[in-house]
Amino acid sequence: MSLMRFANVVLERNPRAMSCPALYCRSDRPVIFDDERREWLLYGAGTFDFSTYFNALSVSKLKRYASVGRFVLHLELKGAACTLWQTKGDAFSDRPARVASSCREVAASDAWQSLDFELSVDDETVLAGFVLETAGTVALGDCHYAVEPVRPLRDVELCLVTTTFKKETFVEANIAAIEADILSGDDDIARHVSLRVIDNGRTLDVSRLQCDRISISPNDNVGGSGGFARGMVEALEQQPRATHVLLMDDDVAMSPESIRRTYKLLRIVDDEYADAFVSGAMLNMEVPDQQWEDTGLIDESGLLAPAKPPLRLTNFEDLVYNELFRIPEEVARTRRRYAAWWYCCIPVSAIEEHGLPLPVFVRFDDVEFGVRCAPTFMAMNGICVWHMPFNARYNAAVERYQTTRNTMIALCSAGISPTVGFMDELHNNIRLELKKFGYENAELCLDGFEDFMKGPAYLAQPGVAEKTFMRANRAKERLVPFDELERQAHALGLTDFHIMQADRQLIDSDKARSFVERLSDYATDNHQRLLVKKGRGYALIPIEGWAYPAGVIRGKKHLIVIDWHNRCGTIRTKDPARYARIVKRYKEDLAYFKRHRKEVCRAYAERRDELTSVTFWKSYLGMA
CATH class of the missing domain: 2.60.120.260 (Galactose-binding domain-like)
Structure with a gap:
């Protein structure tokens, strides 16, 4: 040939x-x-x-x-x-x-x-x-x-789908790059690629951006899962009908060459890979040669983890490692792998067989879909996007509410009971937030847990996904600019706090604890139960929920929480009475879940096919 x-x-x-x-x-x-x-x-x-x-x-x-x-x-x-x-x-x-x-x-x-x-x-x-x-x-x-x-080329009709909510700068740059470098060319890809932008914020200028192979669909704010679901439905119904749907986040930077190579790869694959997903790697926008994830997996505790270790893609040895990496057999057997939707190319045949995403707004929709489909994955150097690192955009409404709720929904829908590892993770997250006086964040975990236990009938109601996410955003702790943070600290009597004397080294630091101190902190949750103490002074800690500077926070009355990426923060004050109310609520939730675990999990599994069907989504999105 x-x-x-x-x-x-x-x-x-x-x-x-x-x-x-x-x-x-x-x-x-x-x-x-x-x-x-x-x-x-x-x-x-x-x-x-x-x-x-x-x-x-x-x-x-x-x-x-x-x-x-x-x-x-x-x-x-x-x-x-x-x-x-x-x-x-x-x-x-x-x-x-x-x-x-x-x-x-x-x-x-x-x-x-x-x-x-x-x-x-x-x-x-x-x-x-x-x-x-x-x-x-x-x-x-x-x-x-x-x-x-060696074999005849496959016919490929590639539909790119991106879902956006008021991210005009990123989206319009990507639209322009795709139009200039792919759709305006004279080779076959220009005739077999189209772009669908699902505008959940209804802020894009349709008349200016839309053209022959680029469509803009104003949509209700139904999150990433709803936007991608609409894009999938439109791809199924377009003429000529798509063979593959490439899902891509709205806040990424990309190289059109990645799309070109994806299309070319799909044309030449053998039968063994004809139904495979193509996973684009996530590179760090702030450190552009740092690869954070190239396919991921769900570990035994229900947590998400990159399949590969972090790599620096300017090192040749890491390029070789990236190409040769094989998923360990014990991981492959569990079939809990996924490709995140910052860049994931899915055959339409998989959508027809396995359905659309669950209506969970944001977080874990791509993970659940990957686990449900259990596909073969293809990945390759040069197929990627750049994304802001997660610690630069930490949002407790996502990490505590959405992640808690959606992980449990996804596990139940997939027939994986969240009774062992993830329940331990939920427990650890709540205790971690309580030890750091993050009472609002602990309550967000419980909000997510309780909304999960309301079952799929609650989830399926139009508007619930957006309403609950907006509620979580209102309930999370309020961050204020650095100058206001300093004023608030001084009003509390913390007059020696000056934000410009702080730095990353101080904010991210910790100090060692003795065995007796560790035992005391474990037993008392930083002296909020049993041996209750008011605490004295303050400490600076980072915003990220997973951070646990245990030695720094012990014995303190106030914690000044710093989001140095976005130059803002908040002040938490020890409140043993609020701690006790949250612990009581948590115990009541656990007791309810223990009584109703089987029926709740069974309900999600039984309704999964309905909630991921084209019929459901067209009604949910008002497309019917």
């Missing part, structure tokens, strides 16, 4: 590329874009290595997912003389190795030269790339990798 262009050699101009150029090219000379000539220039005599996250070809993944013959590098160059080398890495490579037989001299030329270079790969090759050693400035034109499919 003829060659198919699979992956472009990518160079980008954006803050991510400028701060981490080694995601694209490692060099000892600048790589610049000439605005006048609209060309990328390898500037000056130097070495330019494209064996990188975006520009090394994922040979082992392609050979696993598809039947391919040759791998070819196509380059278009002009300018000074240069020497081309192929590189490759195997399982033990910590740096790309040059293939000795691959050296090719390219003469200087003021005209574009087109080179096709067949890559030398073997069974040990994980990644293949190239290096250019230049005698002077060289301009790059159309450079890409092509593969030779």
Whole structure:
């Protein structure tokens, strides 16, 4: 068969590329874009290595997912003389190795030269790339990798779906990039990709943004689950009908090349991977070469965890690890894996077989869907988005209310009883918040637990998902700007607190406790029961709910909670009476759950098919 262009050699101009150029090219000379000539220039005599996250070809993944013959590098160059080398890495490579037989001299030329270079790969090759050693400035034109499919190409109609709520800056930038780099092209992807933006905030300018292959659907505020459900329904009903739906968060930055490679991969996959999900990795927007998650899993306690350890994608050895990573057998057997919906491509056949998301507004909808479908996953270097890290956008309404409620709903709906690990996690979260005087946050955990126990009939009511989330947002503790925080502290008599004398080291610090102190804190929940003490002084602690600076907080009357990312905070004051009321409520909730556990869990499992059906969602969304 003829060659198919699979992956472009990518160079980008954006803050991510400028701060981490080694995601694209490692060099000892600048790589610049000439605005006048609209060309990328390898500037000056130097070495330019494209064996990188975006520009090394994922040979082992392609050979696993598809039947391919040759791998070819196509380059278009002009300018000074240069020497081309192929590189490759195997399982033990910590740096790309040059293939000795691959050296090719390219003469200087003021005209574009087109080179096709067949890559030398073997069974040990994980990644293949190239290096250019230049005698002077060289301009790059159309450079890409092509593969030779062995089987006929699959027909793919890819529908991109993003759900937004007042995130115009991110969404409009992504719309513009997709329109310019994909939909305006002259290759086949431009004719087989469409974009559907579900606007839960009804703030986007439809007349300005909508065009032939981009649609904007104003929608009620039904959260991510409702927005993605509507996008899935529209994809099922569009003409031509979608074969795949690519779900993408609204607050991400993305490279159109990731979408291009997803589409190309879907066209060449073998039958074994024809129904697989494509998972895009989450990279850290603040540290652009840091990979936080590339597929995840539910552990024994019901918590979510990345399948892979954190990786730095400017390290070649991490690129190899990323490609070769295999899910441990004991994890694979549980079939509790998922791909998060910041970037997840789902075959329409899976939606037809397994249904739509549960109506849970936000958090855990993607996890439950992944566990329900139990698909095979495909992932690959260069398929990703950048997202703000979770600790930079901590929201107790999400982490305490939504996560508590939706995790239990999802586990029950999937037939996994939340009676062991997650109940321990709920207990630990409540006690942790109480020890840190986070009474509002502990109550949010209980609100979520109680709403879960109301059963699926409550969840299915139109408007309940939004109403309960808004209620949780109103109930969470109020954060105030730093200047107001300092005024509040001084009004409480904490006159030695000055926010500008604090720093991350102080806020994130802890101190050791003796065995007796640890035992006392455990028995008394920071002296709020048994040996009740009023406490003295104050301590600074971080906002994140999972933080537990136990030595710092013990014996204190006030805790000044700092969200340094957003320059705000709040002051918590020890209140043993409120502590006792929350503990009493928690015990009553546990007693109720013990009596009704089986019937509540059974109700969610029995109604899952109804709550994830097209009929239910069309009525819920007012589309019927």
